[in-house]
Amino acid sequence: MVLLMALLATxxxxxxxxxxxxxxAGGxxxxxxxxxxAIANxxxxxxxAAGxxxxxAQSIGATGVLATSTYVGAAVGDAALAGHVASNR
Incomplete structure (x- = not known):
C-alpha cells in the first residue's frame, strides 16, 4: 500500500x-x-531509451502516466550520472 501511494504521488x-x-519549466x-x-553527458x-x-521524468510529468517497468531502466542508467556529478564537486 505504501509503495502504491508513493507511485501515485510521483x-x-x-x-x-x-x-x-x-x-x-525554465528556472x-x-x-x-x-x-x-547535459554537462555530465x-x-x-x-x-x-538510453537510460x-x-x-x-519529463515523460512522466508530461503524460501523467507512471509506467514503472519502463522507468526502472532509466533510473539505473542515470546512477552513473549521480556518481559523476558527486565526484566532480
Missing amino acids: VPILQMAGFTATGI SVAAGLMSTA GGGVASM GLVAA
Whole structure:
C-alpha cells in the first residue's frame, strides 16, 4: 500500500518540480537537473531509451502516466550520472 501511494504521488511531485505537459519549466528544479545531465553527458541529455532519468521524468510529468517497468531502466542508467556529478564537486 505504501509503495502504491508513493507511485501515485510521483506524478504531481515531478510536475511541481518543473516536468510539465508543455516541457521543462525554465528556472525550475527540472531545468537544473536537465542542465546537470547535459554537462555530465558532454552536452546532451540521454533519451529514455538510453537510460536518461531526466527524459523519463519529463515523460512522466508530461503524460501523467507512471509506467514503472519502463522507468526502472532509466533510473539505473542515470546512477552513473549521480556518481559523476558527486565526484566532480
